[in-house]
Amino acid sequence: MKFCSQCGSSVEQRIPTGENRLRFVCAHCQTIHYQNPRIVAGCLPVWGEQVLLCRRAIEPRRGYWTLPAGFMENGETMAEAAMRETDEEACARVRDLHLYTLFDLPHISQLYVFFRAELADLDFCAGEESLEVRLFHEHDIPWNELAFPTVGRTLECYFADRIDQRFPVRNEGLAPLRPRQ
Amino acid sequence: MKFCSQCGSSVEQRIPTGENRLRFVCAHCQTIHYQNPRIVAGCLPVWGEQVLLCRRAIEPRRGYWTLPAGFMENGETMAEAAMRETDEEACARVRDLHLYTLFDLPHISQLYVFFRAELADLDFCAGEESLEVRLFHEHDIPWNELAFPTVGRTLECYFADRIDQRFPVRNEGLAPLRPRQ
Numbered sequence: 576m577k578f579c580s581q582c583g584s585s586v587e588q589r590i591p592t593g594e595n596r597l598r599f600v601c602a603h604c605q606t607i608h609y610q611n612p613r614i615v616a617g618c619l620p621v622w623g624e625q626v627l628l629c630r631r632a633i634e635p636r637r638g639y640w641t642l643p644a645g646f647m648e649n650g651e652t653m654a655e656a657a658m659r660e661t662d663e664e665a666c667a668r669v670r671d672l673h674l675y676t677l678f679d680l681p682h683i684s685q686l687y688v689f690f691r692a693e694l695a696d697l698d699f700c701a702g703e704e705s706l707e708v709r710l711f712h713e714h715d716i717p718w719n720e721l722a723f724p725t726v727g728r729t730l731e732c733y734f735a736d737r738i739d740q741r742f743p744v745r746n747e748g749l750a751p752l753r754p755r756q
Numbered sequence: 757m758k759f760c761s762q763c764g765s766s767v768e769q770r771i772p773t774g775e776n777r778l779r780f781v782c783a784h785c786q787t788i789h790y791q792n793p794r795i796v797a798g799c800l801p802v803w804g805e806q807v808l809l810c811r812r813a814i815e816p817r818r819g820y821w822t823l824p825a826g827f828m829e830n831g832e833t834m835a836e837a838a839m840r841e842t843d844e845e846a847c848a849r850v851r852d853l854h855l856y857t858l859f860d861l862p863h864i865s866q867l868y869v870f871f872r873a874e875l876a877d878l879d880f881c882a883g884e885e886s887l888e889v890r891l892f893h894e895h896d897i898p899w900n901e902l903a904f905p906t907v908g909r910t911l912e913c914y915f916a917d918r919i920d921q922r923f924p925v926r927n928e929g930l931a932p933l934r935p936r937q
Contacts, residue, residue, distance in 0.1 A: 578764035580757045580789070585764075593884070596829070608761070611794045612828050614867060647793050648777070652860035652929055653867065674858065674927040679833035686795060686834065703774070744925035746855040748833055 581606045612684040616656035617644020619729055620669050622694040625710035626730065629664050631722055632706045639722035642689060642729060643667070657690045665708045667699035676729045677746040687725040691733070691742060724749045762787045793865040797837035798825020800910055801850050803875040806891035807911065810845050812903055813887045820903035823870060823910065824848070838871045846889045848880035857910045858927040868906040872914070872923060905930045 576599045579586050584603035591598055591607050599608040619642055620627040628640045643664040647656035654672045661667050669692035678687040701708045711717075713734050721727045728749065736742045757780045760767050765784035772779055772788050780789040800823055801808040809821045824845040828837035835853045842848050850873035859868040882889045892898075894915050902908045909930065917923045 576761045578759055578761050580759050580761050580767075583759035583764050583766075586761075609827070610830055612830055612832070613792045614795065646790070647867075649791055649793055649865040650862050651793070652862050653858070653927065654860070655862070674925065677834070677855065679835075681831050681833050681836070684830040686828075744855065746834065 576608060576610075579604060579606055580608065610684075612681075612686055614647040614653065614656070615644050615685055615687045615725075616647045616653045616660065617642050617687075617689050618657045618661045618669050618672070618692045619675065619689050619733055620661060620665070620667060620692050620694040621733075622697070622710055625712055626716075626733070627665060627667060627694055627699065627708065627710055628716075629701070629705040630707040631704065632701070633704050636722035638706070639720050640717050640726070641722040642726050644687070644689065653688055654690060657688070657692070661692070662702075664702045664705050665699045666702050667708070668695040669693060670695050673742065674744050675742060676725070676732060677744070678725045678728070679746070679748045680725075681748070682751045687723075689725070689729045757789060757791075760785060760787055761789065791865075793862075793867055795828040795834065795837070796825050796866055796868045796906075797828045797834045797841065798823050798868075798870050799838045799842045799850050799853070799873045800856060800870050800914055801842060801846070801848055801873050801875040802914075803878070803891055806893055807897075807914070808846060808848060808875055808880065808889065808891055809897075809907075810882070810886040811888040812885065813882070814885050817903035819887070820901050821898050821907070822903040823907050825868070825870065834869055835871060838869070838873070842873070843883075845883045845886050846880045847883050848889070849876040850874060851876050854923065855925050856923060857906070857913060858925070859906045859909070860927070860929045861906075862929070863932045868904075870906070870910045 579601035582604040586599040588597045631637050643661040645660040671693045672690040675691045676689045760782035763785040767780040769778045812818050824842040826841040852874045853871040856872045857870045
Protein backbone atom coordinates (compact mmCIF):
# COMPACT_ATOMS: atom_id res chain seq x y z
CA MET A 576 0.00 0.00 0.00
CA LYS A 577 1.48 3.32 -1.13
CA PHE A 578 -1.47 5.68 -1.47
CA CYS A 579 -4.63 6.49 0.52
CA SER A 580 -7.73 4.96 -1.08
CA GLN A 581 -9.82 7.82 0.34
CA CYS A 582 -7.86 10.91 -0.75
CA GLY A 583 -5.00 9.66 -2.98
CA SER A 584 -2.19 11.09 -0.81
CA SER A 585 0.82 9.03 0.27
CA VAL A 586 0.44 6.71 3.24
CA GLU A 587 3.06 6.11 5.90
CA GLN A 588 3.51 3.25 8.32
CA ARG A 589 3.10 4.28 11.95
CA ILE A 590 1.48 3.22 15.19
CA PRO A 591 -1.75 5.22 15.60
CA THR A 592 -2.57 6.78 18.98
CA GLY A 593 -4.15 4.22 21.29
CA GLU A 594 -2.94 1.26 19.24
CA ASN A 595 0.15 -0.88 19.48
CA ARG A 596 0.91 -2.02 15.96
CA LEU A 597 2.06 -0.51 12.69
CA ARG A 598 -0.70 0.54 10.31
CA PHE A 599 -0.79 2.29 6.98
CA VAL A 600 -2.02 5.80 7.85
CA CYS A 601 -2.72 8.65 5.45
CA ALA A 602 -0.38 11.60 6.12
CA HIS A 603 -3.04 13.96 4.73
CA CYS A 604 -6.52 12.79 5.86
CA GLN A 605 -5.33 10.54 8.73
CA THR A 606 -7.43 7.56 7.58
CA ILE A 607 -6.11 4.34 9.11
CA HIS A 608 -6.06 1.52 6.57
CA TYR A 609 -6.58 -1.75 8.41
CA GLN A 610 -5.56 -5.01 6.79
CA ASN A 611 -7.18 -8.22 7.96
CA PRO A 612 -7.02 -11.96 7.29
CA ARG A 613 -9.09 -13.40 4.48
CA ILE A 614 -11.35 -16.42 4.53
CA VAL A 615 -11.06 -19.21 1.97
CA ALA A 616 -14.21 -21.37 1.96
CA GLY A 617 -14.73 -24.67 0.21
CA CYS A 618 -16.49 -28.02 0.12
CA LEU A 619 -15.62 -31.66 0.51
CA PRO A 620 -18.26 -33.03 -1.89
CA VAL A 621 -19.13 -36.65 -1.13
CA TRP A 622 -20.84 -39.14 -3.46
CA GLY A 623 -21.31 -42.46 -1.72
CA GLU A 624 -17.83 -43.81 -1.01
CA GLN A 625 -16.17 -41.25 -3.26
CA VAL A 626 -15.08 -37.63 -2.94
CA LEU A 627 -14.78 -35.00 -5.64
CA LEU A 628 -11.48 -33.29 -6.44
CA CYS A 629 -10.53 -30.68 -9.02
CA ARG A 630 -7.21 -30.40 -10.85
CA ARG A 631 -6.15 -26.77 -10.85
CA ALA A 632 -5.90 -24.89 -14.15
CA ILE A 633 -4.39 -21.82 -12.47
CA GLU A 634 -1.42 -20.91 -10.32
CA PRO A 635 -0.51 -21.42 -7.58
CA ARG A 636 -0.16 -25.21 -7.83
CA ARG A 637 -1.45 -25.56 -11.39
CA GLY A 638 -1.91 -29.24 -12.26
CA TYR A 639 -2.33 -30.32 -8.63
CA TRP A 640 -5.55 -31.64 -7.10
CA THR A 641 -7.68 -29.64 -4.72
CA LEU A 642 -11.08 -29.46 -3.09
CA PRO A 643 -13.18 -26.67 -4.62
CA ALA A 644 -12.55 -23.52 -2.54
CA GLY A 645 -11.85 -19.83 -2.88
CA PHE A 646 -11.99 -16.42 -1.27
CA MET A 647 -15.24 -15.59 0.50
CA GLU A 648 -16.89 -12.45 -0.89
CA ASN A 649 -18.60 -9.61 0.95
CA GLY A 650 -22.30 -10.29 1.49
CA GLU A 651 -21.96 -14.07 1.64
CA THR A 652 -22.19 -16.65 4.39
CA MET A 653 -19.34 -19.17 4.60
CA ALA A 654 -21.63 -21.92 3.31
CA GLU A 655 -22.78 -19.75 0.40
CA ALA A 656 -19.17 -19.05 -0.51
CA ALA A 657 -18.33 -22.77 -0.35
CA MET A 658 -21.29 -23.64 -2.61
CA ARG A 659 -20.45 -20.88 -5.09
CA GLU A 660 -16.84 -22.03 -5.35
CA THR A 661 -17.97 -25.62 -5.85
CA ASP A 662 -20.21 -24.45 -8.67
CA GLU A 663 -17.50 -22.29 -10.24
CA GLU A 664 -14.67 -24.82 -10.09
CA ALA A 665 -16.53 -28.10 -10.53
CA CYS A 666 -19.90 -26.98 -12.00
CA ALA A 667 -21.33 -29.08 -9.18
CA ARG A 668 -24.26 -28.66 -6.84
CA VAL A 669 -23.99 -29.74 -3.22
CA ARG A 670 -26.45 -29.99 -0.34
CA ASP A 671 -26.57 -30.76 3.36
CA LEU A 672 -23.46 -28.76 4.24
CA HIS A 673 -21.79 -29.26 7.62
CA LEU A 674 -18.93 -27.13 8.90
CA TYR A 675 -15.96 -29.49 9.19
CA THR A 676 -12.36 -28.19 9.19
CA LEU A 677 -10.98 -24.71 9.96
CA PHE A 678 -7.28 -24.08 9.44
CA ASP A 679 -5.45 -21.04 10.74
CA LEU A 680 -2.70 -20.04 8.33
CA PRO A 681 -1.24 -17.00 10.10
CA HIS A 682 1.89 -16.96 7.91
CA ILE A 683 -0.30 -15.96 4.97
CA SER A 684 -3.11 -14.34 7.02
CA GLN A 685 -5.79 -16.74 5.83
CA LEU A 686 -8.46 -18.83 7.48
CA TYR A 687 -9.33 -21.93 5.43
CA VAL A 688 -12.79 -23.43 6.06
CA PHE A 689 -14.22 -26.64 4.58
CA PHE A 690 -17.76 -27.97 4.72
CA ARG A 691 -18.64 -31.63 4.27
CA ALA A 692 -21.39 -31.78 1.67
CA GLU A 693 -23.39 -34.25 -0.32
CA LEU A 694 -22.91 -34.05 -4.08
CA ALA A 695 -26.43 -33.58 -5.46
CA ASP A 696 -25.92 -35.30 -8.84
CA LEU A 697 -23.23 -36.41 -11.28
CA ASP A 698 -23.62 -33.47 -13.67
CA PHE A 699 -20.27 -31.95 -12.79
CA CYS A 700 -17.48 -30.85 -15.10
CA ALA A 701 -14.35 -28.71 -15.07
CA GLY A 702 -15.03 -25.02 -14.50
CA GLU A 703 -12.74 -22.31 -15.89
CA GLU A 704 -10.22 -22.69 -13.07
CA SER A 705 -10.03 -26.50 -13.35
CA LEU A 706 -8.35 -28.81 -15.85
CA GLU A 707 -10.31 -31.86 -14.73
CA VAL A 708 -12.85 -32.84 -12.08
CA ARG A 709 -13.40 -36.39 -10.91
CA LEU A 710 -14.49 -38.66 -8.09
CA PHE A 711 -11.92 -40.60 -6.08
CA HIS A 712 -12.16 -43.59 -3.80
CA GLU A 713 -9.93 -43.35 -0.73
CA HIS A 714 -7.34 -45.72 -2.20
CA ASP A 715 -7.10 -43.62 -5.38
CA ILE A 716 -6.51 -40.23 -3.74
CA PRO A 717 -3.39 -38.67 -5.34
CA TRP A 718 -1.82 -37.85 -1.95
CA ASN A 719 1.44 -36.66 -3.50
CA GLU A 720 -0.29 -34.44 -6.01
CA LEU A 721 -2.54 -32.42 -3.69
CA ALA A 722 -2.35 -28.65 -4.09
CA PHE A 723 -2.43 -27.55 -0.45
CA PRO A 724 -1.87 -29.01 3.04
CA THR A 725 -5.40 -27.93 4.03
CA VAL A 726 -6.79 -30.25 1.35
CA GLY A 727 -4.71 -33.24 2.43
CA ARG A 728 -5.51 -32.72 6.08
CA THR A 729 -9.26 -32.41 5.41
CA LEU A 730 -9.20 -35.65 3.41
CA GLU A 731 -7.19 -37.44 6.15
CA CYS A 732 -9.71 -36.32 8.78
CA TYR A 733 -12.64 -37.34 6.62
CA PHE A 734 -11.46 -40.88 5.88
CA ALA A 735 -10.55 -41.37 9.56
CA ASP A 736 -13.85 -39.94 10.86
CA ARG A 737 -15.89 -41.86 8.29
CA ILE A 738 -15.09 -45.15 10.00
CA ASP A 739 -17.28 -44.21 13.00
CA GLN A 740 -19.45 -41.73 11.09
CA ARG A 741 -18.58 -39.05 13.64
CA PHE A 742 -17.31 -35.79 12.16
CA PRO A 743 -16.30 -33.33 14.89
CA VAL A 744 -15.49 -29.80 13.76
CA ARG A 745 -11.73 -29.28 13.86
CA ASN A 746 -9.79 -26.06 14.22
CA GLU A 747 -6.09 -26.61 13.60
CA GLY A 748 -3.07 -24.63 12.62
CA LEU A 749 -0.94 -25.78 9.71
CA ALA A 750 2.75 -25.07 9.37
CA PRO A 751 3.93 -23.46 6.14
CA LEU A 752 4.76 -25.81 3.28
CA ARG A 753 8.43 -26.70 3.27
CA PRO A 754 10.25 -25.11 0.34
CA ARG A 755 10.37 -27.69 -2.42
CA GLN A 756 13.83 -29.16 -3.15
CA MET B 757 -12.65 3.56 -2.19
CA LYS B 758 -11.78 6.40 -4.54
CA PHE B 759 -8.08 6.03 -5.30
CA CYS B 760 -5.73 3.16 -6.12
CA SER B 761 -3.55 2.23 -3.15
CA GLN B 762 -0.81 1.10 -5.55
CA CYS B 763 -0.47 4.10 -7.88
CA GLY B 764 -2.76 6.84 -6.49
CA SER B 765 -4.92 7.14 -9.65
CA SER B 766 -8.73 7.11 -9.56
CA VAL B 767 -10.48 3.76 -9.32
CA GLU B 768 -13.66 2.83 -11.14
CA GLN B 769 -16.22 0.14 -10.44
CA ARG B 770 -16.41 -2.46 -13.17
CA ILE B 771 -16.61 -6.20 -13.71
CA PRO B 772 -13.10 -7.44 -14.54
CA THR B 773 -12.61 -9.87 -17.44
CA GLY B 774 -13.35 -13.43 -16.33
CA GLU B 775 -15.28 -12.32 -13.24
CA ASN B 776 -18.95 -11.69 -12.62
CA ARG B 777 -19.10 -9.03 -9.96
CA LEU B 778 -18.30 -5.35 -9.60
CA ARG B 779 -14.83 -4.56 -8.26
CA PHE B 780 -12.88 -1.40 -7.69
CA VAL B 781 -10.32 -1.40 -10.52
CA CYS B 782 -7.58 1.16 -11.15
CA ALA B 783 -8.12 2.93 -14.47
CA HIS B 784 -4.36 3.51 -14.75
CA CYS B 785 -2.49 0.41 -13.48
CA GLN B 786 -5.46 -2.02 -13.70
CA THR B 787 -4.98 -3.33 -10.15
CA ILE B 788 -8.17 -5.02 -8.94
CA HIS B 789 -8.93 -4.08 -5.33
CA TYR B 790 -10.73 -7.00 -3.71
CA GLN B 791 -12.78 -6.44 -0.58
CA ASN B 792 -13.49 -9.37 1.70
CA PRO B 793 -15.33 -10.19 4.92
CA ARG B 794 -13.59 -9.61 8.22
CA ILE B 795 -13.34 -11.97 11.17
CA VAL B 796 -14.28 -10.88 14.69
CA ALA B 797 -12.83 -13.30 17.26
CA GLY B 798 -13.63 -13.46 20.96
CA CYS B 799 -13.90 -15.56 24.10
CA LEU B 800 -16.59 -16.77 26.44
CA PRO B 801 -14.45 -16.80 29.61
CA VAL B 802 -15.85 -19.20 32.22
CA TRP B 803 -15.05 -19.22 35.95
CA GLY B 804 -16.90 -22.06 37.66
CA GLU B 805 -20.60 -21.32 37.28
CA GLN B 806 -19.99 -17.77 36.12
CA VAL B 807 -19.09 -16.08 32.84
CA LEU B 808 -17.19 -12.86 32.26
CA LEU B 809 -18.75 -9.91 30.44
CA CYS B 810 -17.42 -6.43 29.62
CA ARG B 811 -19.45 -3.22 29.50
CA ARG B 812 -18.42 -1.30 26.40
CA ALA B 813 -16.71 2.07 26.75
CA ILE B 814 -16.83 2.69 22.99
CA GLU B 815 -19.37 2.92 20.21
CA PRO B 816 -21.17 1.10 18.79
CA ARG B 817 -23.33 0.03 21.74
CA ARG B 818 -21.44 1.97 24.42
CA GLY B 819 -22.72 1.02 27.88
CA TYR B 820 -23.98 -2.40 26.77
CA TRP B 821 -22.51 -5.72 27.87
CA THR B 822 -20.44 -7.89 25.56
CA LEU B 823 -18.08 -10.83 25.47
CA PRO B 824 -14.51 -9.70 24.80
CA ALA B 825 -14.01 -9.78 21.01
CA GLY B 826 -12.56 -7.78 18.17
CA PHE B 827 -11.15 -7.81 14.65
CA MET B 828 -8.61 -10.53 13.95
CA GLU B 829 -5.27 -9.14 12.79
CA ASN B 830 -2.96 -10.36 10.05
CA GLY B 831 -0.48 -12.94 11.32
CA GLU B 832 -2.75 -14.29 14.06
CA THR B 833 -4.67 -17.51 14.54
CA MET B 834 -8.32 -17.14 15.56
CA ALA B 835 -7.54 -18.36 19.06
CA GLU B 836 -4.65 -15.90 19.38
CA ALA B 837 -6.94 -13.07 18.31
CA ALA B 838 -9.57 -14.16 20.84
CA MET B 839 -6.99 -14.28 23.65
CA ARG B 840 -5.53 -10.90 22.69
CA GLU B 841 -8.95 -9.26 22.69
CA THR B 842 -9.74 -10.81 26.07
CA ASP B 843 -6.51 -9.36 27.42
CA GLU B 844 -7.14 -5.94 25.86
CA GLU B 845 -10.77 -5.55 26.91
CA ALA B 846 -10.82 -7.40 30.23
CA CYS B 847 -7.11 -7.59 31.17
CA ALA B 848 -7.85 -11.28 31.59
CA ARG B 849 -5.93 -14.41 30.78
CA VAL B 850 -7.75 -17.49 29.47
CA ARG B 851 -6.73 -21.06 28.74
CA ASP B 852 -8.10 -24.28 27.26
CA LEU B 853 -9.83 -22.58 24.32
CA HIS B 854 -12.42 -24.53 22.32
CA LEU B 855 -14.01 -23.25 19.14
CA TYR B 856 -17.70 -22.83 19.94
CA THR B 857 -19.93 -20.48 17.88
CA LEU B 858 -19.49 -19.06 14.37
CA PHE B 859 -22.00 -16.52 13.11
CA ASP B 860 -22.30 -15.44 9.52
CA LEU B 861 -23.30 -11.78 9.32
CA PRO B 862 -23.43 -11.26 5.55
CA HIS B 863 -25.31 -7.95 5.85
CA ILE B 864 -22.15 -6.43 7.39
CA SER B 865 -19.65 -8.85 5.80
CA GLN B 866 -18.38 -10.21 9.09
CA LEU B 867 -17.77 -13.64 10.53
CA TYR B 868 -18.07 -13.68 14.33
CA VAL B 869 -16.24 -16.50 16.12
CA PHE B 870 -16.30 -17.30 19.84
CA PHE B 871 -14.16 -19.74 21.80
CA ARG B 872 -15.21 -21.24 25.13
CA ALA B 873 -12.32 -20.68 27.51
CA GLU B 874 -11.39 -21.10 31.12
CA LEU B 875 -10.58 -17.89 32.97
CA ALA B 876 -7.09 -18.45 34.42
CA ASP B 877 -7.42 -16.24 37.50
CA LEU B 878 -9.47 -13.39 38.97
CA ASP B 879 -6.95 -10.64 38.19
CA PHE B 880 -9.13 -9.02 35.56
CA CYS B 881 -10.15 -5.40 35.22
CA ALA B 882 -11.57 -3.01 32.66
CA GLY B 883 -9.29 -2.42 29.67
CA GLU B 884 -9.35 0.84 27.72
CA GLU B 885 -12.41 -0.17 25.69
CA SER B 886 -14.43 -1.30 28.72
CA LEU B 887 -16.24 0.63 31.45
CA GLU B 888 -16.57 -2.38 33.72
CA VAL B 889 -15.78 -6.10 33.70
CA ARG B 890 -17.50 -8.62 35.94
CA LEU B 891 -18.60 -12.21 36.38
CA PHE B 892 -22.27 -13.16 36.02
CA HIS B 893 -24.26 -16.17 37.08
CA GLU B 894 -26.82 -17.30 34.52
CA HIS B 895 -29.72 -15.73 36.43
CA ASP B 896 -27.92 -12.35 36.56
CA ILE B 897 -27.11 -12.03 32.83
CA PRO B 898 -28.37 -8.61 31.64
CA TRP B 899 -30.19 -10.10 28.64
CA ASN B 900 -31.78 -6.79 27.66
CA GLU B 901 -28.52 -4.92 27.85
CA LEU B 902 -26.33 -7.09 25.65
CA ALA B 903 -24.43 -5.27 22.92
CA PHE B 904 -24.84 -7.70 20.02
CA PRO B 905 -27.06 -10.65 19.01
CA THR B 906 -23.94 -12.82 18.63
CA VAL B 907 -23.22 -12.35 22.33
CA GLY B 908 -26.76 -13.24 23.43
CA ARG B 909 -26.89 -16.28 21.18
CA THR B 910 -23.52 -17.57 22.41
CA LEU B 911 -24.65 -17.22 26.02
CA GLU B 912 -27.99 -18.96 25.26
CA CYS B 913 -26.13 -21.87 23.62
CA TYR B 914 -23.68 -22.09 26.49
CA PHE B 915 -26.23 -22.25 29.28
CA ALA B 916 -28.28 -24.80 27.33
CA ASP B 917 -25.26 -26.96 26.42
CA ARG B 918 -23.86 -26.75 29.94
CA ILE B 919 -26.69 -28.91 31.27
CA ASP B 920 -25.31 -31.97 29.47
CA GLN B 921 -21.72 -30.69 29.28
CA ARG B 922 -21.77 -31.18 25.51
CA PHE B 923 -20.70 -28.16 23.48
CA PRO B 924 -21.05 -28.84 19.76
CA VAL B 925 -19.54 -26.22 17.44
CA ARG B 926 -22.34 -24.17 15.90
CA ASN B 927 -22.37 -22.24 12.64
CA GLU B 928 -25.45 -20.06 12.35
CA GLY B 929 -26.59 -17.01 10.52
CA LEU B 930 -28.07 -14.11 12.46
CA ALA B 931 -30.56 -11.67 11.03
CA PRO B 932 -29.75 -7.96 11.27
CA LEU B 933 -30.80 -6.17 14.45
CA ARG B 934 -34.18 -4.58 14.04
CA PRO B 935 -33.92 -0.80 13.93
CA ARG B 936 -34.52 0.44 17.46
CA GLN B 937 -37.82 2.26 17.99
